[in-house]
Amino acid sequence: MALTLKHLFAVIMLSGAFSLVSAMLFVVMDAVDVAFTEAAVGAGVSTVLMLATMALTVRVQKETKRPILFPLVVVCLVGVLLIYGTLDMPNFGAFDSPAQLHLGSTYLSITYKDMGIPNVVTGILASYRGYDTLGETVVVLTAGLGVILLLSGLKGRKDKE
Amino acid sequence: MDSNLNFIYGHLPYWLFIILMLSGLFIVVSRGNLIKKIVGLNIFQTSVFMFYISIGKMKGGTAPILLDKSDNNSAVIYSNPLPHVLILTAIVVGIATTALGLALIIKIREEYDSVEEDDIQKMDQKDLKKYNKKNVLETNS
Numbered sequence: 001m002a003l004t005l006k007h008l009f010a011v012i013m014l015s016g017a018f019s020l021v022s023a024m025l026f027v028v029m030d031a032v033d034v035a036f037t038e039a040a041v042g043a044g045v046s047t048v049l050m051l052a053t054m055a056l057t058v059r060v061q062k063e064t065k066r067p068i069l070f071p072l073v074v075v076c077l078v079g080v081l082l083i084y085g086t087l088d089m090p091n092f093g094a095f096d097s098p099a100q101l102h103l104g105s106t107y108l109s110i111t112y113k114d115m116g117i118p119n120v121v122t123g124i125l126a127s128y129r130g131y132d133t134l135g136e137t138v139v140v141l142t143a144g145l146g147v148i149l150l151l152s153g154l155k156g157r158k159d160k161e
Numbered sequence: 162m163d164s165n166l167n168f169i170y171g172h173l174p175y176w177l178f179i180i181l182m183l184s185g186l187f188i189v190v191s192r193g194n195l196i197k198k199i200v201g202l203n204i205f206q207t208s209v210f211m212f213y214i215s216i217g218k219m220k221g222g223t224a225p226i227l228l229d230k231s232d233n234n235s236a237v238i239y240s241n242p243l244p245h246v247l248i249l250t251a252i253v254v255g256i257a258t259t260a261l262g263l264a265l266i267i268k269i270r271e272e273y274d275s276v277e278e279d280d281i282q283k284m285d286q287k288d289l290k291k292y293n294k295k296n297v298l299e300t301n302s
Contacts, residue, residue, distance in 0.1 A: 008196050015200045022207045030240035031214045032224045034248050038207070041256045046203065049256075053196060053263040057270040061194045062277050071191035079183045083176055091171025093220035100219060104241035108225060118227040120242040121249070129246055136250045143257035147264040 006061045008054050016047035033121045174215050181208035193278040195266045199259060206255050210248045217241035 005011050019042030026035035090097035111123040125133055185208060188201025218240050225242035266276055273281050 008194070011197060011200055015203055018204065019207065022211060025211060026214055029211075029214045029218045030222055030224045031217070031245045031248070032226070034210070034214060034245050034252070037249055037252050038210070041252055042203070042207065046256055046259050049260055049263050050196065050199065053266055056267050057196070057276050061197065062275075062280075064193050064277060064279050066191060066193055066279070068191055071187055074190060075183050075187045078186065079179060082179045082182075086172055086175045086179070089172065089175060091167070092174045092215060093218050093222075094171070095219060097216070099216050099244070100241055104217065104243050107242055108227075108239055112227055120225040120227065120239070121245045124242055124246045125249060129250075132246075132250055136253055139254050140257045143261045146261050150261075150264040150268050153268075 006063075008059055008061060009051075012047060012050045012054060015050070016043050019043035019046070033119075175212065178208050178212040178215065181211070195269065195276045195278065196263075199262050199266070202262070203255075203259065206251075210251060213244045213248050213251075217244035 005014075019038060023035045023039040023043065026032075026038055094100075107124055107128070108120055111120045111128075112118060115123040115127060117123045182205055185201045185203070185205030189198050189205065192198060192201065219238055222238040222240040225239040225245065227239075228237055269281065270276050273284055275281060275284075
């Protein structure tokens with residue numbers, strides 16, 4: 001897919017489609033909040049950002065010969081290690097997995113009493129883990145500042161020469 | 162035999178997400194074009210999100226939005242909301258890093274007139290040689 005295509009427009013569009021399909025997968029796995037964030041942010045905003053970058057840089061990838069054996073070996077090694085790591089995990093959708101036993105069910109039972117919001121995900125995000133969300137906002141602010149600082153100096157070099 | 166089959170079915174989703182993650186990693190490592198690297202990073206990221214969400218999934222469960230507010234012990238099964246919250250944060254952080262990476266690509270292209278890693282490395286090497294030669298000449302004279 002993204003490996004052999006030379007036209008970056010097609011690559012970026014495919015990555016947007018991938019985000020949309022993954023949003024559907026999130027719906028199937030009961031994560032509706034994650035699904036619409038992924039659809040809005042992954043399929044929407046990041047595709048637009050990539051298209052803008054493509055418009056400012058290049059549209060077609062250059063033909064280059066790169067070694068393929070070493071990346072393949074690294075990827076296979078990582079894959080074997082990760083699959084070895086999943087062997088100890090509980091089955092997909094199991095009721096008695098450690099992830100289900102403690103915190104998740106507690107949140108489900110106390111969120112409505114504490115907050116009065118039926119959507120548990122929103123309740124946790126905004127209040128129990130409010131500091132997480134604050135930190136996230138700081139990260140987004142930093143990234144935005146970085147983008148502004150990087151792009152505000154554009155064309156500066158050409159003027160100097 | 163039956164338990165083996167059960168094990169494979171129960172772990173197949175995880176393995177599929179890992180394979181998806183590896184394809185993202187492969188794009189990042191093996192492709193020289195920087196925009197393609199960012200696309201690979203996105204695939205990598207999204208598959209990790211899928212893995213995380215899959216841990217919170219319960220068989221026969223539904224989205225963690227309470228149907229019956231008064232009764233907590235109703236028969237409805239909700240999937241674990243905590244991974245959803247963490248991944249919601251991670252998606253937003255992911256778009257922030259993607260935006261920063263793309264801005265860096267624009268800047269790199271401004272300086273080097275290329276977004277191919279090989280070209281950029283060649284130019285760096287040439288610059289380094291030139292710089293070293295200049296330094297040697299200065300110390301000699």
